[in-house]
Amino acid sequence: MNALAATNRNFKLAARLLGLDSKLEKSLLIPFREIKVECTIPKDDGTLASFVGFRVQHDNARGPMKGGIRYHPEVDPDEVNALAQLMTWKTAVANIPYGGAKGGIGCNPGDLSISELERLTRVFTQKIHDLIGIHIDVPAPDMGTGPQTMAWILDEYSKFHGHSPAVVTGKPIDLGGSLGRDAATGRGVLFAAEALLNEHGKTVSGQRFAIQGFGNVGSWAAQLIHEQGGKVVAVSDITGAIKNSKGIDVPSLMKHVKEHKGVKGFHGADAIEPQSVLVEDCDILIPAALGGVINRENANDIKAKFIVEAANHPTDPEADENIQGFMWEEEKVNDVLKTYMTKGFKDVKEMCKTHDCDLRMGAFTLGVNRVARATVLRGWEA
Ligand SMILES: NC(=O)C1=CN([C@@H]2O[C@H](COP(=O)(O)OP(=O)(O)OC[C@H]3O[C@@H](n4cnc5c(N)ncnc54)[C@H](OP(=O)(O)O)[C@@H]3O)[C@@H](O)[C@H]2O)C=CC1
Numbered sequence: 001m002n003a004l005a006a007t008n009r010n011f012k013l014a015a016r017l018l019g020l021d022s023k024l025e026k027s028l029l030i031p032f033r034e035i036k037v038e039c040t041i042p043k044d045d046g047t048l049a050s051f052v053g054f055r056v057q058h059d060n061a062r063g064p065m066k067g068g069i070r071y072h073p074e075v076d077p078d079e080v081n082a083l084a085q086l087m088t089w090k091t092a093v094a095n096i097p098y099g100g101a102k103g104g105i106g107c108n109p110g111d112l113s114i115s116e117l118e119r120l121t122r123v124f125t126q127k128i129h130d131l132i133g134i135h136i137d138v139p140a141p142d143m144g145t146g147p148q149t150m151a152w153i154l155d156e157y158s159k160f161h162g163h164s165p166a167v168v169t170g171k172p173i174d175l176g177g178s179l180g181r182d183a184a185t186g187r188g189v190l191f192a193a194e195a196l197l198n199e200h201g202k203t204v205s206g207q208r209f210a211i212q213g214f215g216n217v218g219s220w221a222a223q224l225i226h227e228q229g230g231k232v233v234a235v236s237d238i239t240g241a242i243k244n245s246k247g248i249d250v251p252s253l254m255k256h257v258k259e260h261k262g263v264k265g266f267h268g269a270d271a272i273e274p275q276s277v278l279v280e281d282c283d284i285l286i287p288a289a290l291g292g293v294i295n296r297e298n299a300n301d302i303k304a305k306f307i308v309e310a311a312n313h314p315t316d317p318e319a320d321e322n323i324q325g326f327m328w329e330e331e332k333v334n335d336v337l338k339t340y341m342t343k344g345f346k347d348v349k350e351m352c353k354t355h356d357c358d359l360r361m362g363a364f365t366l367g368v369n370r371v372a373r374a375t376v377l378r379g380w381e382a
């Protein structure tokens, strides 16, 4: 099932459980605005290359729209639509005053030089600058993008609107970025795993984790799990996959990845087939790369007792601020993150009880219900 069909299906199930008015349901499903732009840049060799960029702004009932920008060959309108809608439900589940959006450019960032990536980012920003902004839509990093990409967006946007550091989050600290943001998604994964394990009378220490994807999210999750005494027994990225049932030495792996640009060839573990990371013998599986990786073909082979979804929509249904202008201490960032993740988990569990449903539907009903309430309060029929 494609990403949009899968996301719509989960939304409709949640709407039915909540008994949502059918007109409101339709209104919540249709994105607020879909932007598609052509981005042509001169390559380093003087030839021209054209790319298609997207920004889908799904919903702003609870606040300015929020969501990452992805550079990846599989970026297409359906994928970006699905990811934008998921952002709406996720900001609502986390109970932060934002809506949902997502953007991306269909490209392989690995094939582009730094200066080509900068030109592409600046052209994309020129095309969308009047449709984003602190009170409208605030982009952030996602797959294939990072703090440097945000710095270019900030700079290009500021040429049109004056100095505007708050137009993006996830920017470098030297440009006003938040301490702890780089690790925050991985840390959120750790907090979610902790909340889940606590429910079962366990802690991270001694649990065995397999992680698909070793970029920003996967590598931070691995480091933090390792620090908490968890065993990372298998890891994969685009270069390959490795396993060590005694636990991978994550700091050494980090050094290896920095030097070799991938996990392949790491001496402290054995090479395995890339896809087998998902079905490795472990307690907790963390998909932290692409969507739809857990599907009808492999779901029955998964040995993990728990799946903590770091990636967006990794499971196919068939298988189952910063505008205040001040800096928080990193400890405060991490404490607040833990409070929101732990509260979010409790709220989801409550919805599971109310609607007698699983955790995914608990999260969808919680998010959809909060957005529906905000939409009705603001008056959606006029
Ligand atoms: N960055 C963030 O703050 C947030 C990210 N997310 C989600 O987390 C997930 C990961 O994002 P992020 O860590 O930022 O992305 P990155 O680009 O930093 O890392 C992605 C990782 O996945 C690997 N990868 C790509 N394709 C495959 C594949 N087919 N099999 C195995 N590994 C693969 C990449 O390998 P290689 O580097 O070698 O290409 C890389 O290790 C995404 O779903 C994203 O939407 C969600 C919330 C926020």
Ligand SMILES: O=C(O)CCC(=O)C(=O)O
Binding pocket: 066, 067, 068, 069, 087, 090, 138, 139, 140, 141, 142, 169, 312
């Ligand atoms: O911090 C952000 O706005 C990015 C979040 C995001 O893109 C995601 O959760 O998928």
